[in-house]
Amino acid sequence: MAERALLAGLRDGLERLGGAATSRIWRLGFASRFFAHMLLHSGTAFRRFHLTVREIYFAGVLSLIIILVSGLFVGMVLGLQGYHTLQRYGSSEALGILVALSLVRELGPVVAGLLFASRAGSAITAEIGLMKATEQIAAMEMMAVDPIARVVAPRFWGGVISMPLLAALFSAMGIFGGYLVGVKLIGVDEGAFWSQMQAAVDVREDIVNGIIKSVVFGIAVAWIAVFEGYDAQPTAEGVSSATTRTVVTSSLAILALDFVLTAFMFTGGNGG
Amino acid sequence: MSRPPIVEIEDLSFGYEPGRPVLHGIRLRIEPGTVVGVMGQSGCGKTTLLRIIAGWLKAQSGRARVLGETLGALDEARIFALRRRMGMLFQFGALFTDMSAYDNVAFQMHEHTDLPPEMIRDLALLKLEAVGLRGAAHLMPAELSGGMARRVALARAIALDPRLMLYDEPFTGLDPISFGVIARLIRRLNDSLGQTSIIVSHDVEECFGIVDYVYMMSAGRIVAEGTPESLRRSEHPFVHQFVHGEPDGPIPFHYPAPGYAADLEAGAAGG
Numbered sequence: 001m002a003e004r005a006l007l008a009g010l011r012d013g014l015e016r017l018g019g020a021a022t023s024r025i026w027r028l029g030f031a032s033r034f035f036a037h038m039l040l041h042s043g044t045a046f047r048r049f050h051l052t053v054r055e056i057y058f059a060g061v062l063s064l065i066i067i068l069v070s071g072l073f074v075g076m077v078l079g080l081q082g083y084h085t086l087q088r089y090g091s092s093e094a095l096g097i098l099v100a101l102s103l104v105r106e107l108g109p110v111v112a113g114l115l116f117a118s119r120a121g122s123a124i125t126a127e128i129g130l131m132k133a134t135e136q137i138a139a140m141e142m143m144a145v146d147p148i149a150r151v152v153a154p155r156f157w158g159g160v161i162s163m164p165l166l167a168a169l170f171s172a173m174g175i176f177g178g179y180l181v182g183v184k185l186i187g188v189d190e191g192a193f194w195s196q197m198q199a200a201v202d203v204r205e206d207i208v209n210g211i212i213k214s215v216v217f218g219i220a221v222a223w224i225a226v227f228e229g230y231d232a233q234p235t236a237e238g239v240s241s242a243t244t245r246t247v248v249t250s251s252l253a254i255l256a257l258d259f260v261l262t263a264f265m266f267t268g269g270n271g272g
Numbered sequence: 273m274s275r276p277p278i279v280e281i282e283d284l285s286f287g288y289e290p291g292r293p294v295l296h297g298i299r300l301r302i303e304p305g306t307v308v309g310v311m312g313q314s315g316c317g318k319t320t321l322l323r324i325i326a327g328w329l330k331a332q333s334g335r336a337r338v339l340g341e342t343l344g345a346l347d348e349a350r351i352f353a354l355r356r357r358m359g360m361l362f363q364f365g366a367l368f369t370d371m372s373a374y375d376n377v378a379f380q381m382h383e384h385t386d387l388p389p390e391m392i393r394d395l396a397l398l399k400l401e402a403v404g405l406r407g408a409a410h411l412m413p414a415e416l417s418g419g420m421a422r423r424v425a426l427a428r429a430i431a432l433d434p435r436l437m438l439y440d441e442p443f444t445g446l447d448p449i450s451f452g453v454i455a456r457l458i459r460r461l462n463d464s465l466g467q468t469s470i471i472v473s474h475d476v477e478e479c480f481g482i483v484d485y486v487y488m489m490s491a492g493r494i495v496a497e498g499t500p501e502s503l504r505r506s507e508h509p510f511v512h513q514f515v516h517g518e519p520d521g522p523i524p525f526h527y528p529a530p531g532y533a534a535d536l537e538a539g540a541a542g543g
Contacts, residue, residue, distance in 0.1 A: 135366035142326060142360045144352040145383050 031227050034148075038156060038226070041149040045157045051150075055158025059120040059222075063166055066119055067112055071103075071170035074111060075177025078102055082178070083186050095188050096197030099178030100171075104201060104210045105266075108171030110258050113217035115170075116163055117250035121225035124155050125246040128229025129239035137230075152230060156222045163218025164211055171210070209265045216257055221250040276340065277301045278436055278468040279325055284334030286317075286324060294320050295492045298334070307462050307469040309479045309500075311514070312489035313523065318472045321489070322438050325470065326360060327351040339436060356384060359429035360438040364445065365421045367413040373400065373424045374409035380431045399427040403457060419450025423457065430461060437462065437469040443478050451475075455482050476515055480504070488514065490523070 045052045082098040128151065131137050140147045175197075182188040201207065225246050232242035279302040287293040294317045302308050310318045323329045325338055327346065336343040341354050367376050378396040381387060387395070400406045403423040413421055422442065429437065439458060443451050459482040462469045473479045480486070480500035488496040488503065488511055496503060496511045503511055513521030529535065 131369075134364065134369070135362045136368055139360070139362055139366040139368075141328075142355060142358070142362075143380050143383070144355040145380070146352075150383070 027231075030231070031223075034227055034230065035223055038148055038153050041146060042153045042157065044149040045153040051154040052157045052161070055155045056162050057158075059116075059124065059155070059158045060162030060166060063116060063119045063162070064169070066115055067166045067170050068173050070111065070115055071108075071173030072177040074107055074170075075099060075103065075174030075179075076181045077177075078107075078174065079178040079181030079186070083182055083188065092186075092188050093192035094196055095178065095182045096193035096195075097200040099182070100175055100197045100201050101206060103171040103174040103178075104206050106258070106262075108174065109167045109210055109213035109217055110254060112167040112170040112214065113163065113221060113254040114251055116159075116166055116218070117221045117225075117254065118247050120159060120162070121221045121246045121250050122243045124159065124222070124225040125229040125232070125243045126239060128152065128155070128226060129232035129234075129242050132230070132232060133234040133236075133239055135234075148230075152226045156226050159222030159225065160215070160218045163221065164214040167210070167214035167217075205266075209261075212265075213258065213261050216261060217254050220253045220257060224250045224253065275304050277337075278304050278339060279470070280335075280337045281325075282335045284324070284331045284336055286320060286329060286331045293492060295324075295331075298494055300487055300494065300497075302468060302470065304468050305462075305466065306484040307459060307471065307482055309483035309486040310470060310472045310489060311474060311476070311479060311486055313474060313514070316489045317492040318489050319440055322360075322440055322470065322472050326358060326438060327354055356432060357434055358436045358438060359432075359434035361422070361426055361429050361440065361442050363441040365413075365425035367416075367421055367425055367428070369413050371412075372409065373405065373411050373413070373416065373427075376413070376424060377409075377428045377431055379428065384432065396431070399431055400424070402430070402461065403427045404453075417450075419446050419453060422446065422450065422454055426454070426457060426461070430465065430467075433465060435467060437467050439469065439471040439473070441473055442471060443473060443475045451478055455479075458482055476517070490514075 078099045079095065082095050082102075083092055086092045086094055086098065128137075131151065137147045137151065140150060179193065183190045183193050228242040228246045228249070232238045279300065281298055281300045284295060284298040285293055286295040298321060300308075300310075310321060312318050320329065324331055324336060324343070327338070327343055330344055339354060339357055341350070343351075346354065367373075368379065371379065374396055377399050378392050381392045381395060385392070397406050397409065400409055403426050405420060405423055405427065408416065408420060408424070413424070416424060426442075437458075442454055442458065446454060455478045458469060458471065461467065471479060471483060480503075483500060486498065486500055486503055487494050490510050496506060496508050498506070504515055506512060506515070509522045512518070513523060519525050
């Protein structure tokens with residue numbers, strides 16, 4: 001009797017595990033098909049570029065405050081922490097290098113990406129989800145207008161274009177923050193700060209790789225945000241959980257992709 | 273001499289999941305120029321039927337011809353082409369909330385035509401004038417009352433002069449004045465623009481006042497049809513209950529449940 005119950009419990013557990021795995025895989029497949037469909041129907045987003053410009057405003061310009069302020073503070077903290085460590089080895093002039101490389105290679109794309117996911121990604125998901133819940137998406141289909149071309153693609157491309165620009169501004173602001181703390185507050189030599197930074201930061205190795213990262217994060221966040229919005233259950237709870245999923249999934253995606261990209265970019269570079 | 277029907281449906285069945293049909297053996301025929309009501313309780317499948325006519329859902333069996341096209345055999349491009357000849361008013365209007373009333377009405381003209389901007393402007397104002405809201409052209413949907421939003425949505429639906437208008441519960445949530453305004457507009461636009469209209473609704477009085485013919489649905493089947501007068505006199509138990517709004521009849525007041533006494537006893541035993 002007990003054995004039978006145990007077997008039944010095991011079978012149920014396995015079924016649930018299998019069910020959960022297949023539904024995840026199915027969803028991933030659906031998201032990929034959605035991505036392909038969106039790329040194929042991106043013509044409108046570029047032909048009528050004002051639609052995309054509007055989304056760059058909402059995703060990019062409106063995220064400026066949080067990006068610039070966070071960048072400034074992250075840079076200031078890097079200045080303090082970096083100085084604290086470097087001065088033990090008597091190399092506090094290298095503070096410029098430390099601040100710039102940390103920001104350009106890692107913190108700029110990653111932190112800007114995380115902030116972008118919470119500020120703009122969640123807004124995109126909520127907007128598309130609410131458009132679905134209030135039948136605006138259905139109305140568009142009924143008017144023989146493809147909502148993926150008209151609503152989704154411009155938001156996706158708006159996000160993809162905004163993200164690298166925001167990451168660049170984040171890094172620039174961070175370097176300025178590091179300069180304020182290191183040079184103006186603590187008194188590191190200004191010439192050393194800038195000249196060492198200039199000598200050590202490589203365009204191809206550091207800056208271009210940072211830009212590549214931010215583009216990849218932009219694609220990931222924008223894709224997740226538009227997909228979650230489009231796939232949201234058309235109810236208040238549905239939109240709310242889709243918004244949460246956007247932030248959680250894009251944050252994890254950014255961190256995981258960052259590891260993979262870093263592994264490819266910098267191990268190869270250092271080895272050579 | 274008789275013109276072909278605008279909508280012709282034969283023996284159509286549909287279910288969202290296999291084994292759980294929502295519509296069974298639907299037959300209907302809608303003549304050009306008429307306003308036809310599809311009435312029934314919430315959940316009886318009438319909105320599903322409207323979505324099949326709009327080419328949104330594909331029937332599992334049966335035949336449906338709309339505006340001369342056989343549905344089910346059409347690819348997406350041809351369904352989109354068919355929809356350009358249809359207009360639909362959604363239950364709560366479904367106006368684009370990020371656009372003004374004017375931009376909502378002009379939306380389809382921008383998307384589907386190459387008309388010069390001045391002409392689009394004139395046409396959009398003409399449509400807004402037809403629903404009495406030319407003066408509200410610059411307002412955003414959030415600034416419109418429920419009845420006004422519904423009228424703007426109506427102006428948007430007729431923007432490209434559709435031959436077939438679909439109304440999904442057009443009276444839901446309106447005050448009595450807006451109710452009457454929308455009802456009269458539906459009839460007037462239908463007759464003056466030479467449209468054919470299908471109204472899915474459960475508002476007996478308003479609907480009976482403007483339609484030429486009614487199909488009554490219950491549990492996914494058409495249970496009665498006729499002119500409003502003939503249905504008012506009908507002795508069919510469901511039609512009688514529905515038209516006169518009686519709480520009990522073939523549609524029971526109580527949701528199916530085990531015996532009340534048994535339920536109470538179970539509660540007492542549990543406590």
